Amino acid sequence: MRTPLVLAVVVIAILVLPLVSPPYYVTLMLPFMAYGVILLGLNLLFGYTGLVSFGHALFIGIGAYTGAVLTTRLGVRHMELILPAAALAAAIVAAPVGALCVRYVKIYFGMLTLAFGMVFYTFLLKFYRLTGGDEGMRMLRPYLLGSEWAGFNKTAYLIGPYYYFSLAVLALATLLMWRIVASPFGLCLKTIRDNPLKAESLGVSVPRSRWYAFMISAVYAAVGGALLAPPTGNVDPTLAYWTHSGNVVFMVLLGGFSSFFGPLLGAFAFIFLQDTVMSVFPYWRLIFGAILAFIVIFAPGGLMGLFARRRGPVEVSRG
């Protein structure tokens, strides 16, 4: 396999990027790493369990707002505390929401997750005193490894300590997810994706496994959501809006949901494509709509599927 080699090159490139690239492109890597974490989780649900959530922005929002509330209201500035708190908040919400949603599949699951997402969006929008309404809340610059990094201006902080901190979180999230999909539990999820009826007849508890997957993916979304906030310094309800849920599903499709690294490639391609297209053409959604249609019709395996096909006959079709 050439995968380890490719991976090593990619990791080294990401490590040296802040030393060689203009700061602008380095800051673009920050949302990539945050979305990378989110998409790893989303794909456990989508690619490995066969459930398409259209409400994942709910958990991204929970993560981002946890960071904002902790830094601005409660004076907790340490990122090492913010991330576990975001994960915990997401798990608390995902437990009942997931227990309900996983009883349904296909479009019903999608619609139900969408509905919960919109409930949370409305909450953020209308409970002005708690959430700041449509203006949102500030997210103060978090401390990393116990330090305020006071000598760094905003850009220096983002392309320095925050960049490497995000990268470490992404690396950890990737390793953990790699273990999960290669575990007995991961195999059970794949059986459920392929054929729930048969999985049950083999004694796999389908609702319980789906529920676990839902909670894990919610925790990933919240951690990613908390990473998204510091670069912008602000959180607002659009983070939890359904179009944001749609964007993350789009990223997974773009990269390819049938491959472990596909979603990461999708996040990368989305961020840089969006940046490029927006700078030359104001109606970037028009272009992205066309790309989405193209992927669904001609390249259901996404970018990863295209690369894989060139290398060998790896089929990605799925019913």
Added chain:
Amino acid sequence: MILEAQDLRKRYGAYVALDGVSLAVREGEFVSIIGPNGAGKSTLINLLTGVLPPSEGRVRFKGRDIGGIGPVALARLGMARSFQLVQIFPELTVLETLQAAVVSRLGRGANLFASLRRDRQVQSEALEVARLFGLADRAYSPARALPQGDKKLLDVASAFSLRPEIILLDEPTSGVSTADKHAVMEILVGAARQIGLKAIIQVEHDMDIVFAYSDRIIALHQGKVLADAAPAAIRADARVVDTVIGRRAPC
């Protein structure tokens, strides 16, 4: 008595699908259930495997009432099943399919961080079943790429990986070419002996297969047991021959 059904009735609204069926399966038996379309075979399977609760009557497996307990609990108790329409995991390999069953039997399905590849017991048990069913040289092919007969075998093999005490096969040779049917059955019966299965129940339309392998045959007709006897007696039963087997009975 490993499996016992007493006076089973199943109604769907006004329609009575099963109307007082009693049967018993003992250790060491191979029992076939036959009957024309609409006789109630599918309903009977759904009751025997706890998919549906009976409207009246009881199903007991190892002395325990299993009415409507559902597939997961049934598998844990030691009864496995295969399906009429072949059920596989298209994207999983043969070995992964069998591993999934072993993982489930060992109760390791909620193990989030252990490495499946390093689980020696799961690996070796799955490979052993693959060998038993002649699927070892296709161990790494995805299930969707298998020929139809092998898909059918994989469906049954994964059920066997649960090491059940009893297995219920819903038309084990449907969709398999006539030439391959006996081969499939031979593999199946041989594997059953190896694994130490206590009983096999099959629903089957192919009378060649039914008469070749059964210790006992239960004929259903219009929701009732028409006959329950050894193959020779079934063959001599004019009513069964008329309604179930048809005039061109094998001799």
